[in-house]
Amino acid sequence: MSNATQGMDVGYVAHLARLELTAEETALFQGQLDQILHYVEQLNALDVAGVEPTAHAIPVYNVFRPDEVGRSLDHDDVIANAPSAANGQFRVPKIIDQ
Amino acid sequence: MEYEATIGLETHIMQKTGTKMFCSCRHEYGAAPNTHVCPVCLGYPGALPVLNEKAIELCCKAGLLLGCAINPYSKWDRKNYFYPDMAKNYQISQYDQPLCLGGQLEVEVDGAMKTFAIERIHQEENAAKNTHVAGGSLVDYNRAGTALMEIVSEPCMHSAADALAYMNALKQIMQYGGISDCDQEKGQMRSDVNVSVRPVGQKELGAKVEIKNMNSFAFIEQAIGYEIDRQIAVLEGGGRVAQETRGFDADRGETFTQRTKEDAHDYRYFPEPDLMPVKISAEQVERWRAELPELPAQRRARYVSELGLPEYDAGVLTSDKAVSDWFEEAMRHTDNAKAVSNFIMGEMLRLLSGQGTAISESQVTPEKLAAIIALIDAKTISTSAGKQVFEIVFNEGGDPKTIVEAKGMAQVSDDSALEGWADEAIANNPKSVEEYKAGKQGAINFLMGQVMKASKGKANPGAVMQMLKQKLDA
Numbered sequence: 118m119s120n121a122t123q124g125m126d127v128g129y130v131a132h133l134a135r136l137e138l139t140a141e142e143t144a145l146f147q148g149q150l151d152q153i154l155h156y157v158e159q160l161n162a163l164d165v166a167g168v169e170p171t172a173h174a175i176p177v178y179n180v181f182r183p184d185e186v187g188r189s190l191d192h193d194d195v196i197a198n199a200p201s202a203a204n205g206q207f208r209v210p211k212i213i214d215q
Numbered sequence: 216m217e218y219e220a221t222i223g224l225e226t227h228i229m230q231k232t233g234t235k236m237f238c239s240c241r242h243e244y245g246a247a248p249n250t251h252v253c254p255v256c257l258g259y260p261g262a263l264p265v266l267n268e269k270a271i272e273l274c275c276k277a278g279l280l281l282g283c284a285i286n287p288y289s290k291w292d293r294k295n296y297f298y299p300d301m302a303k304n305y306q307i308s309q310y311d312q313p314l315c316l317g318g319q320l321e322v323e324v325d326g327a328m329k330t331f332a333i334e335r336i337h338q339e340e341n342a343a344k345n346t347h348v349a350g351g352s353l354v355d356y357n358r359a360g361t362a363l364m365e366i367v368s369e370p371c372m373h374s375a376a377d378a379l380a381y382m383n384a385l386k387q388i389m390q391y392g393g394i395s396d397c398d399q400e401k402g403q404m405r406s407d408v409n410v411s412v413r414p415v416g417q418k419e420l421g422a423k424v425e426i427k428n429m430n431s432f433a434f435i436e437q438a439i440g441y442e443i444d445r446q447i448a449v450l451e452g453g454g455r456v457a458q459e460t461r462g463f464d465a466d467r468g469e470t471f472t473q474r475t476k477e478d479a480h481d482y483r484y485f486p487e488p489d490l491m492p493v494k495i496s497a498e499q500v501e502r503w504r505a506e507l508p509e510l511p512a513q514r515r516a517r518y519v520s521e522l523g524l525p526e527y528d529a530g531v532l533t534s535d536k537a538v539s540d541w542f543e544e545a546m547r548h549t550d551n552a553k554a555v556s557n558f559i560m561g562e563m564l565r566l567l568s569g570q571g572t573a574i575s576e577s578q579v580t581p582e583k584l585a586a587i588i589a590l591i592d593a594k595t596i597s598t599s600a601g602k603q604v605f606e607i608v609f610n611e612g613g614d615p616k617t618i619v620e621a622k623g624m625a626q627v628s629d630d631s632a633l634e635g636w637a638d639e640a641i642a643n644n645p646k647s648v649e650e651y652k653a654g655k656q657g658a659i660n661f662l663m664g665q666v667m668k669a670s671k672g673k674a675n676p677g678a679v680m681q682m683l684k685q686k687l688d689a
């Protein structure tokens with residue numbers, strides 16, 4: 118977070134998210150996101166030396182379910198959602214690189 | 216210049232759970248496409264994952280079997296990427312707090328014991344299966360979201376033989392432990408192989424080349440061999456080995472560039488907000504530890520120390536869990552471990568490989584083999600007749616004792632019958648008799664052969680020998 122004020126590379130992040138942005142949009146979002154990051158950066162002023170880092174705000178652990186088979190969706194319903202299907206499978210544009 | 220290769224393996228193993236990792240869809244190989252799918256494993260918006268308790272247990276038990284420490288606190292992370300095999304556009308994995316840490320695998324490589332260090336084991340989910348067809352690709356999400364663990368070794372191996380021994384041992388342990396069947400044909404065990412080469416004496420490792428997603432041990436061996444040679448050739452030629460991901464072309468036995476470092480993925484890992492962390496107590500770890508089965512190395516040692524089997528036999532019997540379990544079952548019906556071992560290593564494995572079937576499906580059951588051995592031990596049949604009975608039961612089924620009776624295979628120990636054959640052999644072969652009497656002990660074997668021939672193999676060799684000696688030494 119310490120380098121947040123240096124701004125984020127909106128073009129790169131957009132590429133990672135597979136978003137196509139125009140130059141105007143990139144500039145607009147750059148300004149907006151910098152503002153948001155700057156706002157969040159106020160947290161840096163807090164002294165958190167004695168606070169354990171955590172991935173979650175609430176202390177809940179071990180939410181498990183037993184290994185028992187439940188209901189899956191009906192195959193026809195599943196495929197009904199596919200923009201394209203063949204042989205009971207989803208059909209997508211050709212994938213090359215793994 | 217002398218070079219040294221360094222190899223590390225990231226091995227993905229599909230756990231033997233009944234359901235998927237984060238949803239209750241059935242985990243089954245070979246089902247009709249997209250029949251075991253639900254909003255969670257299809258990545259529908261708003262669907263929430265829930266951890267499969269059994270998968271956590273199996274991952275931790277795998278860790279205990281490999282001498283790992285179980286992390287008292289572990290958490291879940293999203294690995295983001297766009298690819299149709301993962302409908303959510305991220306894979307749930309564990310980035311910095313995996314379930315298992317450290318560990319090692321002791322294996323024998325070319326007669327020497329080596330210890331290979333394991334860095335970590337983390338739990339994640341499997342991707343869907345893609346099939347490529349003309350003009351497009353098909354996606355079957357049955358496999359998507361099934362429990363997959365990744366066992367990461369340290370870069371501690373130095374040859375294809377090391378890697379092969381490591382993987383064989385890993386597979387054996389996972390099978391023994393009931394963690395996974397590790398059926399490579401079904402994609403239950405796949406490895407990413409990291410290979411680098413450096414001049415001997417150089418401290419830093421060379422540039423790392425990753426060969427992705429290999430399931431055949433033979434191909435892994437070939438790929439490592441090829442990669443080591445290729446990298447050395449590059450260095451020798453004054454070049455620089457590029458850090459990259461390479462694929463393996465099985466037809467040519469060569470690796471080829473797939474992806475260079477420049478276009479490496481940026482997964483933007485971040486904590487999975489939909490899953491709470493896992494805490495595992497020391498008591499839980501001890502309960503799991505108490506449930507661990509005997510491992511191949513322990514079994515092997517027990518076969519030698521308690522059953523008196525040669526090291527070689529113990530090694531063959533324990534190399535496959537199914538064979539070892541079959542042996543254990545047979546030992547509940549007989550005390551003759553060596554005879555069981557001989558039959559398994561000889562007739563059984565030979566006939567099974569000819570037929571391509573599993574030992575568990577053999578018509579010779581552990582009880583039936585014990586019955587055959589009992590007939591041999593009681594000298595009712597000879598060892599060679601025992602092998603014939605084995606083969607008959609193997610091919611046609613049936614009860615050993617009934618077969619021996621029906622085919623008249625019982626050997627003759629009866630003195631009156633043996634005496635006739637012995638006298639005949641002595642009368643017809645004066646030269647051998649003379650030689651024996653002159654001190655050539657071996658000459659008696661010829662006479663013995665004559666008696667066996669006359670009896671059509673049914674004479675009890677021990678009784679024949681005794682009878683001949685009695686007559687000749689008199």
Ligand SMILES: [Zn+2]
Pocket residue numbers: 235238239240251252253254255256257360
């Ligand atoms: Zn599901």
